Amino acid sequence: MQDCKTAVCLLSGGLDSSTCLAYARRQRFECHALSFDYGQRHRIELDAARRVAAALGARRHVVMPIDLRVFGGSALTGDIAVPKGRGAEEMAQGIPVTYVPARNTIFLSLALAYAETLEAADIFIGVNAIDYSGYPDCRPEFIAAFERMANLATKAGVEGRTSVRIHTPLSKLSKAEIVRLAEELHVDFGLTHSCYDPDPAGRACGQCDSCLLRRKGFEEAGIADPVEYA
Amino acid sequence: MQDCKTAVCLLSGGLDSSTCLAYARRQRFECHALSFDYGQRHRIELDAARRVAAALGARRHVVMPIDLRVFGGSALTGDIAVPKGRGAEEMAQGIPVTYVPARNTIFLSLALAYAETLEAADIFIGVNAIDYSGYPDCRPEFIAAFERMANLATKAGVEGRTSVRIHTPLSKLSKAEIVRLAEELHVDFGLTHSCYDPDPAGRACGQCDSCLLRRKGFEEAGIADPVEYA
Numbered sequence: 309m310q311d312c313k314t315a316v317c318l319l320s321g322g323l324d325s326s327t328c329l330a331y332a333r334r335q336r337f338e339c340h341a342l343s344f345d346y347g348q349r350h351r352i353e354l355d356a357a358r359r360v361a362a363a364l365g366a367r368r369h370v371v372m373p374i375d376l377r378v379f380g381g382s383a384l385t386g387d388i389a390v391p392k393g394r395g396a397e398e399m400a401q402g403i404p405v406t407y408v409p410a411r412n413t414i415f416l417s418l419a420l421a422y423a424e425t426l427e428a429a430d431i432f433i434g435v436n437a438i439d440y441s442g443y444p445d446c447r448p449e450f451i452a453a454f455e456r457m458a459n460l461a462t463k464a465g466v467e468g469r470t471s472v473r474i475h476t477p478l479s480k481l482s483k484a485e486i487v488r489l490a491e492e493l494h495v496d497f498g499l500t501h502s503c504y505d506p507d508p509a510g511r512a513c514g515q516c517d518s519c520l521l522r523r524k525g526f527e528e529a530g531i532a533d534p535v536e537y538a
Numbered sequence: 539m540q541d542c543k544t545a546v547c548l549l550s551g552g553l554d555s556s557t558c559l560a561y562a563r564r565q566r567f568e569c570h571a572l573s574f575d576y577g578q579r580h581r582i583e584l585d586a587a588r589r590v591a592a593a594l595g596a597r598r599h600v601v602m603p604i605d606l607r608v609f610g611g612s613a614l615t616g617d618i619a620v621p622k623g624r625g626a627e628e629m630a631q632g633i634p635v636t637y638v639p640a641r642n643t644i645f646l647s648l649a650l651a652y653a654e655t656l657e658a659a660d661i662f663i664g665v666n667a668i669d670y671s672g673y674p675d676c677r678p679e680f681i682a683a684f685e686r687m688a689n690l691a692t693k694a695g696v697e698g699r700t701s702v703r704i705h706t707p708l709s710k711l712s713k714a715e716i717v718r719l720a721e722e723l724h725v726d727f728g729l730t731h732s733c734y735d736p737d738p739a740g741r742a743c744g745q746c747d748s749c750l751l752r753r754k755g756f757e758e759a760g761i762a763d764p765v766e767y768a
Contacts, residue, residue: 331710361627374604379655403693409654410647413691417640417647424639425609448691463633467762 310420314338315430316364322502322524323495324478327486328434329364330493331477340426341366342419346408347377347385348508351502352510356501363496373419382408390505392515399517406504406517412445416454421473424462432475439525440466441481441517451476465516470529483525498534511538542621544568544658545705546649547596551586552732553725553752554708558664559724563705569597570656572649577607577615577640582654582740586731593726602648612638620735622745629747632670636734636747642675646684650702656680659700662707669713669755671747681706715757721761728764741768 311343313402315337332339343354353420354371377385384390388405412435419422419431435446446448458472478486478518490497502522503512512519526533545567547559561568575586583718584601591599596603607615610655614620618635649661665676674680681704688702708716720727732752733742742749744767 370608372605372608375602376651378602379652403697408651409693410651410688410691413650413687415648417643420643421606421638421640422609444693445691447690450631450687453683453687453690457643457680457687458640460677460683461640462682463637463639463674467633478715518690 309431310495313430314340314426314428314507315432316340316419316426316428317432318419318434319357319369321342321353321360321500322434323490323497323519324434324436324502325526326360326364326495326500327490327493328432328478329360329366330405330490330495332432332475333364334493337430339364339366339431340422340428341369342422343371344415344418345371345373346411347375349384350389350501350504350506352506353447353501356499359499364500370422372417374413374414376408376411376533379409382406384408384504392513394517394520394524399441401449404517406441407443407499410445412443412450416435416474417456420458420462423472424464425481427464428473430475431472432477434478435476436481436483436486438480440522447478447498448479452461482528483521484528487525487529487531500535502535511536513538543660544570544656545660545662546570546572546653546656546658547662548601548645548649548664549573549587549591551583551588551590551726551730552664552748553720553730553755554664554666554716556590556594556664556730557720558662558708558726559590559596559722560720561664561724562705563594564723567662568658568726569594569596569662570652570658571599571640572652573601574648575601576641578607579614579620580731580734580736582736583731586729593729600652600664602646604644606638606641606644608719609639614638614734620746622743624747624750627723629671633674634747636671637673640675642673642680643684646688646704650688650692652704656675658696659702660705661696661702662705664708665706666708666713666716667753668709668710671751678706678709712758713751714758717755717759717761728766734767737768738742741766743768
């Protein structure tokens with residue numbers, strides 16, 4: 309460990325990961341933001357990630373290319389259509405086609421590698437298990453199992469120097485609570501991008517799961533979302 | 539699960555992973571081999587992986603580019619020199635600079651994603667915890683923790699359909715035993731590549747940890763290695 313606490317923060321450019329990065333900065337971590345260009349159809353989120361990383365004072369922002377389309381199997385990377393207009397009940401039923409196989413496992417593994425080269429023990433990820441799409445790799449039991457594995461996988465764990473910690477400050481917050489926390493942390497909402505299926509001009513569709521969850525969160529928090537919908 | 543058992547087999551092109559693939563084939567798995575172009579200085583191993591995958595009848599062979607050099611921190615991907623001529627005692631002391639941070643965690647995570655899109659539950663990796671370089675992510679306790687995490691990370695685990703299994707058939711074999719097993723499974727040793735630091739003509743150096751372990755294995759097994767040393 310270095311004197312100054314260093315952390316790796318996964319950053320998609322969406323509301324949750326941006327709030328998570330702001331939270332880590334408030335906790336006085338020097339943050340290395342990590343984003344992935346993985347073949348997502350909403351690749352425009354990487355521009356948002358760049359803006360957010362700069363605005364929140366990340367020490368460095370790495371955008372790593374990793375083409376998950378070679379495996380296929382998701383509406384976010386393949387040719388399957390993104391579902392629109394689903395209600396809360398529908399979202400609660402099973403895992404949707406926007407699930408990307410093992411995505412958070414892959415992203416956390418790469419964050420772990422980055423952290424190890426920085427000799428950092430702290431990794432932040434903005435997963436949420438309340439107002440979410442039902443992805444298995446957002447659940448607290450998954451995160452706990454990943455953390456345990458990470459401490460057996462790396463030099464630091466073996467040499468007993470330090471323990472890897474996966475921080476999930478948003479895990480138990482509702483979307484409205486995340487919006488309120490983001491406001492308290494001065495996150496510039498207008499810089500973030502949540503939509504899975506933006507139009508050619510980059511405007512959010514307003515109807516995919518991610519848009520619907522975001523809109524519901526702002527509405528319940530009583531805060532206006534500056535993001536423009538198509 | 540499909541009727542025919544499908545497996546994802548990590549394949550570097552070295553002796554161990556080639557033997558592991560041959561073992562999976564003998565167990566009648568239909569094998570999808572997965573290799574990584576990760577910035578390794580011994581990139582020539584990918585040619586070996588292609589030859590081996592074809593010779594052993596893999597259904598498909600995916601070589602995925604993933605540039606781990608963006609993180610640095612290893613003699614295998616960075617500018618640090620590969621250590622030569624180390625004795626067994628020296629190898630037993632601590633983790634060498636050829637360790638690539640979180641490499642097996644990353645490779646297994648990507649194998650997990652590939653397996654999930656194939657609806658396969660079986661992943662093979664040729665890790666060995668006897669005649670090895672002391673990497674933390676080759677140890678049985680790491681593999682067990684990864685397997686547990688994988689079953690919480692994926693659709694199949696959540697829906698209780700099937701359990702992910704990480705197969706490590708070489709884990710407890712000495713290098714000599716691996717050589718004998720490879721011979722029994724008709725692995726063509728001449729197709730494989732183990733050296734971390736080959737010369738421009740692709741010949742093995744004979745002095746890095748990987749070469750030394752390989753040479754010791756063949757010697758103890760009383761089998762001639764057709765690989766040419768510089």
